[in-house]
Amino acid sequence: MEDFSFYFEWGWSHIISWDALDHLLFLLALTAVYLFENRKQVIILITAFTIGHSLTLALSIYDKIHFNEKWVEFLIPVTIVVTAALNFFRKDFDIKQQGFNYFLTMLFGLIHGMGFAGIIKMTLAESQHIAIPLLSFNIGIEVGQIVVVFIILLLSQIVVHQLGFARKWWVWLLSGISLLGGLYFALTRLPF
Numbered sequence: 001m002e003d004f005s006f007y008f009e010w011g012w013s014h015i016i017s018w019d020a021l022d023h024l025l026f027l028l029a030l031t032a033v034y035l036f037e038n039r040k041q042v043i044i045l046i047t048a049f050t051i052g053h054s055l056t057l058a059l060s061i062y063d064k065i066h067f068n069e070k071w072v073e074f075l076i077p078v079t080i081v082v083t084a085a086l087n088f089f090r091k092d093f094d095i096k097q098q099g100f101n102y103f104l105t106m107l108f109g110l111i112h113g114m115g116f117a118g119i120i121k122m123t124l125a126e127s128q129h130i131a132i133p134l135l136s137f138n139i140g141i142e143v144g145q146i147v148v149v150f151i152i153l154l155l156s157q158i159v160v161h162q163l164g165f166a167r168k169w170w171v172w173l174l175s176g177i178s179l180l181g182g183l184y185f186a187l188t189r190l191p192f
Contacts, residue, residue, distance in 0.1 A: 004136040011140020014116065015148060022076055022185050023112065027148050029084035029178035030105065032171050036157035039150070046145045048102045052109020053116075054138045060117035061130055070191035072114040077189060079108040080182030087175035 014020055015027075030049070034042050059065045083104075120137065156174075159165045 003132055007133040007136040008140040008143075011137040011142075012144045013140075014137075015141055015144030021181070022080065024148060025178045025181040025185075026076075026080045026083060026108070026112070027145060028152060028174055029080055029087065029182070031149050031152045032084070032087050032156075032174035032178065033090060034153060034156070035160060035167075036150075036153040039153055042149055042153065043146065045102060045105050046149055047142065048106040049109035049112070050138055050142045050145065052106040052111075053113035053141065054109075054134070056110045056113025057117050057120055057138070058134060060114070061120070061134065065114075067114050067117075068191070070189075072111065073189045074186060074191045075111050076115050077182045077185035079111055080178055081186060083108065084175040084179035084182060087171055090171075 015023060027046075030045065031042060056065070120134075152174075156170060159170055160167045
């Protein structure tokens, strides 16, 4: 149980931390087009991200994949830029037409998982039992993401429905913040 708590907290702090600003920007870009009434669809979307993240971590721990860390650190903000940029091209925010989002989000989860794989791999290498640590770490990530997403969704709901801010402009504002942050990180992490 001690291992579960340790890795859960580690996964949680991987999301709920200013050190995870790139991850928070990704969640902001991903969630920008939704309102609180869409929370069920967003939870499924976030879970798709976590599945991708988990898969990369597991494959890395078992030495099935290897990657260049400089490229991974660059690709993470690229996922933010792409996600945010796509929001500017949406003509409407009909959640029924978001199927491609689930696939793309899982793919981006694979990339984000690569960013943390090296650290968790070294930590778990000392342990023969990786199932509980890996599961609890990913549960911590999922819970942290859900908290962040619920805050964004509630804020969006208030701004759009209570304050009457046009949804398009709100989506563009959140996406613009994510896009600028992602560009900054991408430019400061150029792999060449």
